[in-house]
Structures are given as structure tokens and as C-alpha cells.
Amino acid sequence: MTQDLRSGPGLRYSIRESLCFETKPEPCGMVIFGASGDLCARKILPALRRLGERSLLPERFFVLGVGRSAFDPASLRKGLPQAAGADYLQGDYTSEDTYRRLKLRLQELSNRHDTRGNTVFYLALPPALFHDATHRLGEAGLLEEDWGGWARVVFEKPFGRDLASALALAVELGDHLKESQVYRIDHYLGKDTVQNVLMLRFANAIFEPIWNRDHIDHVQISALETESIGRRAGYYDSAGVLRDMFQNHMLQLLSLVAMEPPASFAPDWLRDEKVKVFRALRPWADHPPIDNAVLGQYAGYPGEPGVARDSRTPTFAAMRLFVDNWRWQGVPFYLRSGKSLRRRSAEIAVTFKPVPHSVFKPLLPAHLDANTLVFHIQPREGIALTIEAKKPGPKICMGALTMDFDYLQAFGEHPPEAYERLLLDIMLGDQTLFTRHDALEESWRFLEPLLKAELPLRSYAPGYWGPQESEALPAADNRAWRQPDER
């Protein structure tokens, strides 16, 4: 059945209902460590509420918050379906006693809600506690899957701060967890438009034949933020933009654009292809950072609360990367991300090659705008394809025409929050959108030389597009950064 969605003058969207599939997870409980924290309040609980509203929570479900501080469980219950339970257990994350009490409470809740022991442990905690919490859960026998149901553990970024620490953490967690139990969240991957990169590439016959070096001129991936670091100095000043954005979100987006089609959408087959992209990235040893990367810091950053006066933490980075394989040889990928910039925008823009010859003399191929396909990720999700077309009238006048699919306009509602999709997938046991250990390792391995490179730190005024020196990266190839569309 075809359903017409919002249409306007010159615009019609429709979708075939029969192609929608959604599964409800089996009964389970969710234990949220750090339930009093920012992530739980802003992302996890609202996502659970929305899943409840969409009837996508399991029939039998409960939430159990864990934390050091006194906390009212009523705020966990708010918005959850009546039948779902929510409770809170106060205790130190490093004390054996907490986990002994947690086990007893879980057994009781699991019996009461008949969730068969299936449990998600969400570590919404500072990363320094990941190891302790997992170790204690393991010691208490809560991660064993043979005593009843399944046990899955969710980790937030940052997962390590360099290759060595990520490997060490993986070894420590490996004592208690199988890879099939580990869910490393990259919330960009939960966004509908990001998933649409794969749908567009692999569910349509028209794009894949031209998705290569013969037809694509270059790719730009940007994640620009207007906000400064606010009150996140404690985390940000020791991380910086390379760890905060590039090791995870930016490289993940690149992998979706560059990967080969997997034979099936099976989680590990898709994740195999992503790892191959990371392995094919041109190493910095053959591609000097000084010529291919620019780091910046916004003026006033060292005066921000909690930031060292002499901080050299980059708040902006831009880079030119190459994927050294047959499909992408010679095609530059320009990536940039930073804080305190002019506009909030995250997008992937694929620019195609110019026409080889112009039949519209005196117009030359260079006078015709190249076709672009843009995946708008933030602030409004959508996909836009720009083509060259004739302007109405007796004269031959060409102009760029953008076919702009806007998610909100088409569906009449905002796309689901990334956390909705991701929480649902965790409960379903679908690891497709979660980073696997080898991808994590390869992305750190790739980034490590850049973290160690002593690049000049360029200053930029808040409210601009980053340091001027970043313009030189595409300019060296006769290209320029895209001005993000105002949407």
C-alpha cells in the first residue's frame, strides 16, 4: 500500500507501508548505572518513554537505577507504561556489597516482572568507572548468560583515550564479556539520516554504479557546533576534538560512505566492511599531518571555567583523508568539526565530477555546478540532490536545482531520537549500529599519529568557520569547504 505523505506545490512524498518492519523485544530489565546523571535524564529516559508511547517496549519490562547519591525513583517511573516497574538502588560502584544487593534485587524484579533474567546494564558513568563496574558485575555472576537470560552491557564514549588504553580496556572487559554482549554506543549511527546513507546506496540501483572514483570528485563530512564547551571542561579539556568527534562519529560516517556493499545487512557482515575502510585509510606516515590536517582552538577557550590557562586542547580539526583502494583512489575526503563555529550543522556532502564536455557553448563544463548529494544530519534531517536545470524562459539559462527531502516536512514529525533506535536495538540484540572491537582498534590506530603530531594550534574567533588555515586544505586541490545550507 502506498501512503501519501505531506505534499506541497511541486512536491510529493510517498512511502510503501508494506516495507516497514519493526520487532518488539522480548521481556527484559534495564539497569542504569549513573541514573542521577545528565545522560540518563536527557537521553536514556526520554528515549524509553518514546519507545513506550510507540508500544515498542517489551510487554514485560522494568528499569532499575543504580548510583551513589540518594535519588527519587519516581523520576525513573515518569512516562514509562503503567505495567513497567522502576526502582533505585543506592550504593558505591566499587563496593562488592552493592553488587550483592543488586543481584538480589534483580532476581526479585526479574521474578516479579517475569523477564527471565534478561538484563541490559547501561553504564551511564564516567569512563574511569567502566572497568570497575564491569569487573564487579562479572565477579557477582551477573554477566553469565547460562543461569537464565541474556546480559548485555552498554558503554558510552569515550572508549579509551588512545590505542593502548582502548586495547587495555578491551582486555580487561574480555575477562567478563563476550563481544556479543558489548554495545559501544555511537549515537550518530542511531540517526535516521545516517542510516539512510546505507538505504540510499544499497536499496537503489541508480547510485551504486556511480559511487566511485570515476564519478565522485570529493566528499565532505562536517559536524559543526555553535556551542562552546560550556560546563564540560572536565571531560573536554583532556579529550579535545580528535577524541571527542573524529575517533568515533566522523570516522564512522566516513565508513558508511566509503564501505563496499556487504552481501547482507547481517550485523557482522556490515561491520566487517566498515573495518576494511579503516584499514584502507592512508596512514599519516605516507601523508604528513602538517600538509593534511589543521588543528584550532577558539579564542577565549583557556578562560573557560575549568580549563587550564595554558591549555593546548584543540576545539577544531580539519583534515584531508584518502581511502587507498580501487574504489576511492585519488578521491579526497575532507572532514571538519569544531566548537564555537558560525552555524550548527552536521552533513555528508558527496560532490560528483563535472560534465566532461559542454554542449551549451559558450558555457564551459566549469560553469555548470557539479551535482551534489547531501545527507543533512543536523539540525534538520533530510537528503538533498542538486542538479543543473534550465531556468524557465525563452533563453538558455542554467541554474542549480535542489530536490530537497526534509524529514520533518515529509513525515510531519521529527525523526526519532538516535537513542530510541539504539536502545531498541540493544534490547533486540541487534549489534549492527554498534562499534565492534576491531573497528575501535583500527580507528585509534589510524588517529594515534595525529594525536601525537606536534601541529601548530591555530586560533579562531568564536562565531566563524574555524581557523583560516583550514581553508588551505581543499584550496590546495582547487576545491572549497561547502557553506552548510541554512535549513
Ligand SMILES: NC(=O)c1ccc[n+]([C@@H]2O[C@H](COP(=O)([O-])OP(=O)(O)OC[C@H]3O[C@@H](n4cnc5c(N)ncnc54)[C@H](OP(=O)(O)O)[C@@H]3O)[C@@H](O)[C@H]2O)c1
Ligand atoms: N551527557 C551526555 O550528553 C553524553 C554524551 C556522550 C557521551 N556521554 C558519556 O556518557 C557517560 C555518562 O555521562 P553523564 O553526562 O551522564 O555523566 P555525569 O552526569 O557526569 O555522571 C553520571 C553519574 O555518574 C556518577 N558519577 C559521576 N562522577 C563520579 C565519580 N567521580 N565517581 C563515581 N561516580 C560518579 C554520578 O552518579 P552518583 O553520584 O549518583 O553515583 C553521576 O550522576 C559518560 O561516559 C560520558 O562520557 C555523555
